[in-house]
Amino acid sequence: MDWHRHIASATHRIADHVVRTPTLTVQSFGLAYPVELKLEQLQHTGSFKPRGAFNTLLSQPVPEAGVVAASGGNHGAAVAYAARSLGHAAKIFVPEIAGETKIALIRATGAELEVVPGTYANALEAAQDWEMQTGAMQIHAYDAPATVAGQGTLFAEWESQGLEADTVLVAVGGGGLIAGALGWLQGRRKVIAVEPATACALKSALMAGHPTNVEVGGIAANALGARRIGEICFELAQDMRAPSVIVPDAAIEAAQHALWRDHRLLVEPAGATALAALMSGAYLPTRGEKVAVLLCGGNIDPEPLSDPATQLDVSFT
Structure with a gap:
């Protein structure tokens, strides 16, 4: 390639x-x-992570069902942010270990979020099931x-x-x-x-x-x-x-x-x-x-300055 x-x-x-x-x-x-x-x-x-998320969304058609992603936190926030900025629905699966800061960051985008027990591998399995059920486009975190x-x-x-x-x-x-x-x-x-x-x-x-x-x-x-x-x-x-x-x-x-x-x-x-x-x-x-x-990343958990839900500007013009 x-x-x-x-x-x-x-x-x-x-x-x-x-x-x-x-x-x-x-x-x-x-x-x-x-x-x-x-x-x-x-x-x-x-x-x-938004680099890969935006490239994926801008380089291929996105189905009406929107996009789905599994993430330890940062990828999910990026996909949710990119999807909303481009007008697509997003469903994000994260494991419990993602932490409050990253979970709040994803919620702040308005994306549909599901927290699953276990690790990233468990979130990926759930995201793959959702892809099969709905026809949403999977945006893989790395592969x-x-x-x-x-x-x-x-x-x-x-x-x-x-x-x-x-x-x-x-x-x-x-x-x-x-x-x-x-x-x-x-x-x-x-x-x-x-x-x-x-x-x-x-x-x-x-x-x-x-x-x-x-x-x-x-x-x-x-x-x-x-x-x-x-x-x-x-x-x-x-x-x-x-x-x-x-x-x-x-x-x-x-x-x-x-x-x-x-x-x-x-x-x-x-x-x-x-x-x-x-x-x-x-x-x-x-x-x-x-x-x-x-x-490569600054989403420290717990975020030391304020409520993490306020840290992402989700107003798009």
């Missing part, structure tokens, strides 16, 4: 619907070298070409903003985001997958030689808690020999606090996971290697 062409098309397709999020180069966090940051937690609904191409626009945008890094660190759950990175960068820069020790579907698949089910838990499970890595991500990671490094929950929490302490950047655990690899030493750059970190 010509990922570069598909991502370039997606970039033009969604340009009027997403935020061109800022970048920042800092020398902080106790590190002896500068780090380029991409502040994607400033995207609509607080994560990169669909239109989703991956949409997420890849982030890296096309970052390069257009002057990305200098040799190496980009990306947090991984189901793999849609890093698949977009690999599809766009095509080996021109090294891409490092960073996974929590308590939810490492990509690492397990690379070790086994094929996607396999893993146990899911930990502080980032409501964003990085896919039980099985996506086929698209696995194939790209295997073909390009993308390494995966593992970080413990304590390192993720330390990175989350460091981002707030040093730069007043408020991110959820998933958003701090890539930085945790540098701070903990799970990934050690070589001398002179330029590194970049993607901050």
Whole structure:
């Protein structure tokens, strides 16, 4: 598949619907070298997910039954936001572990929401049942070409903003985001997958030689808690020999606090996971290697400033 062409098309397709999020180069966090940051937690609904949602909705006909999605929280909010902005009905299934902030964010869009017991895998089963019953269009959180191409626009945008890094660190759950990175960068820069020790579907698949089910838990499970890595991500990671490094929950929490302490950047655990690899030493750059970190989400639970239901502007004009 010509990922570069598909991502370039997606970039033009969604340009009027997403935020061109800022970048920042800092020398902080106790590190002896500068780090380029991409502040994607400033995207609509607080994560990169609207890129894939808008690309999917704008690249194919949407049935009268609308759309359906399963999500740990961020994807559901993005699909609900994109669907409403384009005039489509949306039904979102999330697991209980999504947390109050993300659940309230989805409800604020006016989408129909169902909270199911268990994990993301249970929400996906419910969403697939709804698709079969109603004919709604399924928007997969990570393992669909239109989703991956949409997420890849982030890296096309970052390069257009002057990305200098040799190496980009990306947090991984189901793999849609890093698949977009690999599809766009095509080996021109090294891409490092960073996974929590308590939810490492990509690492397990690379070790086994094929996607396999893993146990899911930990502080980032409501964003990085896919039980099985996506086929698209696995194939790209295997073909390009993308390494995966593992970080413990304590390192993720330390990175989350460091981002707030040093730069007043408020991110959820998933958003701090890539930085945790540098701070903990799970990934050690070589001398002179330029590194970049993607901050992928900011829907911290509980949200510290106010009622989370007020945090999404759902007025469309």
